[in-house]
Amino acid sequence: MLLLLLLLRFSGAGVRMKGGLRLVVLLMLSVESSSLSPPGKPVLLGCRSPEKETFTCWWKPGLDGGLPTVHRLYYEREHLEGTHECPDYRSAGSNSCFFDKNHTYIWVDYHVMVEASNALGNVPSDPLKFDVMEIVRPYAPENVTLMVEEKQESPYLHIRWKHPSNTVSRSGWITIKYQLRVKQENSNDWKNYTSGTQMGFSLYSIHPGVVYEVQVRCTLDHSSWSEWSNTTFVKIPNCEFQRPFAPFVALQLVVKIVKRFLLPPVPGPKIRGVDVQLLKSGKSEDVLGALIVNQNFPPMVARKDQMEEYLIVSDGGEWLLPAPLKSQKKKKSSFIPAGFHLDSQCKESTPSQVQENKDEMKSSSNLEQKQEFSGINFAAADLQKGASENFMQRLPNSGYVDIQRQENIVEVDGILVDYSRVKEVNGDNVFILQKENVPLSLDVQRREESMSEDYSRVKEVNGDNVVLLNPHMTGLSKIGVCTDLSSDGYVDTIPAPSLI
Amino acid sequence: MRQSARLQTILDLTAVDAAPLCTNAQAGCHVLSLANLFDRVIQHSARMHGISNDLHSEFELYFLPSKNQIGRVSRNCHTSSILTPNGKENAQRMAREELTEVILKLLVAWRDPLWHFHQSMAHHHDFNNFSSNKSLEMSDMVHELRKGVQKVVEKMQMLGIISNSVSNLASPEALLASDSAEWRLMKDYDLLYCFRRDSNKVQNYLKILKCRIVPEHGC
Numbered sequence: 183m184l185l186l187l188l189l190l191r192f193s194g195a196g197v198r199m200k201g202g203l204r205l206v207v208l209l210m211l212s213v214e215s216s217s218l219s220p221p222g223k224p225v226l227l228g229c230r231s232p233e234k235e236t237f238t239c240w241w242k243p244g245l246d247g248g249l250p251t252v253h254r255l256y257y258e259r260e261h262l263e264g265t266h267e268c269p270d271y272r273s274a275g276s277n278s279c280f281f282d283k284n285h286t287y288i289w290v291d292y293h294v295m296v297e298a299s300n301a302l303g304n305v306p307s308d309p310l311k312f313d314v315m316e317i318v319r320p321y322a323p324e325n326v327t328l329m330v331e332e333k334q335e336s337p338y339l340h341i342r343w344k345h346p347s348n349t350v351s352r353s354g355w356i357t358i359k360y361q362l363r364v365k366q367e368n369s370n371d372w373k374n375y376t377s378g379t380q381m382g383f384s385l386y387s388i389h390p391g392v393v394y395e396v397q398v399r400c401t402l403d404h405s406s407w408s409e410w411s412n413t414t415f416v417k418i419p420n421c422e423f424q425r426p427f428a429p430f431v432a433l434q435l436v437v438k439i440v441k442r443f444l445l446p447p448v449p450g451p452k453i454r455g456v457d458v459q460l461l462k463s464g465k466s467e468d469v470l471g472a473l474i475v476n477q478n479f480p481p482m483v484a485r486k487d488q489m490e491e492y493l494i495v496s497d498g499g500e501w502l503l504p505a506p507l508k509s510q511k512k513k514k515s516s517f518i519p520a521g522f523h524l525d526s527q528c529k530e531s532t533p534s535q536v537q538e539n540k541d542e543m544k545s546s547s548n549l550e551q552k553q554e555f556s557g558i559n560f561a562a563a564d565l566q567k568g569a570s571e572n573f574m575q576r577l578p579n580s581g582y583v584d585i586q587r588q589e590n591i592v593e594v595d596g597i598l599v600d601y602s603r604v605k606e607v608n609g610d611n612v613f614i615l616q617k618e619n620v621p622l623s624l625d626v627q628r629r630e631e632s633m634s635e636d637y638s639r640v641k642e643v644n645g646d647n648v649v650l651l652n653p654h655m656t657g658l659s660k661i662g663v664c665t666d667l668s669s670d671g672y673v674d675t676i677p678a679p680s681l682i
Numbered sequence: 683m684r685q686s687a688r689l690q691t692i693l694d695l696t697a698v699d700a701a702p703l704c705t706n707a708q709a710g711c712h713v714l715s716l717a718n719l720f721d722r723v724i725q726h727s728a729r730m731h732g733i734s735n736d737l738h739s740e741f742e743l744y745f746l747p748s749k750n751q752i753g754r755v756s757r758n759c760h761t762s763s764i765l766t767p768n769g770k771e772n773a774q775r776m777a778r779e780e781l782t783e784v785i786l787k788l789l790v791a792w793r794d795p796l797w798h799f800h801q802s803m804a805h806h807h808d809f810n811n812f813s814s815n816k817s818l819e820m821s822d823m824v825h826e827l828r829k830g831v832q833k834v835v836e837k838m839q840m841l842g843i844i845s846n847s848v849s850n851l852a853s854p855e856a857l858l859a860s861d862s863a864e865w866r867l868m869k870d871y872d873l874l875y876c877f878r879r880d881s882n883k884v885q886n887y888l889k890i891l892k893c894r895i896v897p898e899h900g901c
Contacts (some may be wrong), residue, residue, distance in 0.1 A: 235770055289766070290768060324749065353770065353893050353901070355770045403728070403885070404728075
């Protein structure tokens, strides 16, 4: 501004200036005086790939400086010469750049920036550098539907949804995993549940007459979570028999009296060989020692029908371990046998022996589902710190799956199976066996030789679930090893008690 | 008498390939076992990538390399010489044998670098034990995964799904050949970045391969 004024003055003072130049100077002065300026700096907001095949970047323009401003996106890419301009400014809306399949390369670095231009100058944004692998984030799942199912007086909520519309996952390129959360309408307490790759979920811990809100979200492999889907509401209908007939009431009363005073007490849920009190109050090591090393596991029978009736298992093959293994707030529910019939929500509190466990039971199999693996994780971590010396021993670093020790063999389904080397079952249901800490001086070559072929004993992998190990061929009867295990093959370890 | 009968059955078992015993539908059982093997290695690779991701994030926290440096992109991973498909279509179009070889080459190429990475981590006092264990686990996993993939390859070759042209990358000669010294020049952070990327590649290629070969088993 000052420079221009000086120029004019000098021109006035006799320094010869061309007429055109004077005009330009005057124009610039006038422009300046009405506060037009180069554009403000744009901000690259970020980029996102919803399906790992295309991606979009968005920016926010700065102040436009009073002149028509154009934004251009430029990028550089690993293994590509030169700087290139955005291939598509339209498809993803304003202030965006869409990279279609032909322009999207995974596992290479992109270096992206946006430049704002007007007549007075160009202003670049800060650049963004990323690999498409890092910016994957799917859209929310769709069509969340809720259905209240009535089953033997205890209603449960069946939740269903569809994968986000732009994803097609038949090729193995993406694996979508889901998570949902539920809360009662008037509370702020969301409860999260993991659904794995299933697109349905059943929730048993619902109260009649309450409105529930449900949201679902998903992730592609290791990507960030999508947004939560729109909230879906459902009201659980009230119980049908709230005002039963008087004679019916009387009958119930009689039954109650008979149950309470005349008949022997109903035994609580019990597992052979496990002390419920110990579970509730014992130290984790003792508990786990009792649970896992216990030789007296009753034979495991895959009982599809009953389990389908009482449990919805979002992934097959979950362990039902009690929640107390997880030192979180609350969880004190004791071990609930798979087939245990939940008390009807609609009845008044029954004076049965299970009264004390009722609250925990109400929160049903789903909490267990939620907590199982974390429960086991925690349990395994405890084990590692280790009290049980006969359990986690220094085993030769022989890799992945191998059953060599004879101790800690448990009879399962008539086949001896060795669990002693189970170290951890992480959230994705993978058994990871204990590895010995390799001494630093050990040469790589030697390690190679000492390792055995460890994939040979793998028997079956259930989708995302537990790896079922081939029992060690001890020469005992091997019953049809290639048996068709049910999808929830590992689930319960006790037979369902007869219903009362 | 009984003893010898038992011994006999054990010998029979060991003679048989690692496929589970089936009373009927022998061929079907082989295919089932291949799908299971695939699932196994895929899960393994997923876990391996998860660990590399964690370690990479931790490294970033500790050492804070500036992510958005101005300047040309120039990531030099020692595995850059291995030609890898950079997207879904390219991976699907690649021949099975070729894709399998790519997977094996990647895994072989990382065996030594990860082992040495773990060594240097163990001596880093900044890094806590947890991370050091992770780096060991990662190093073990790449080793185990390669053997697992080798088993998958053998199975596929046995079933005639792929030709025998997939070279035996477990042989000592192959290992020596892949042992270029380039990776020794890389900084730890770059090693982690490159491995995070390569482990993601391995995971994705394995999934693509599985869904091409045994698509009916959970794809």
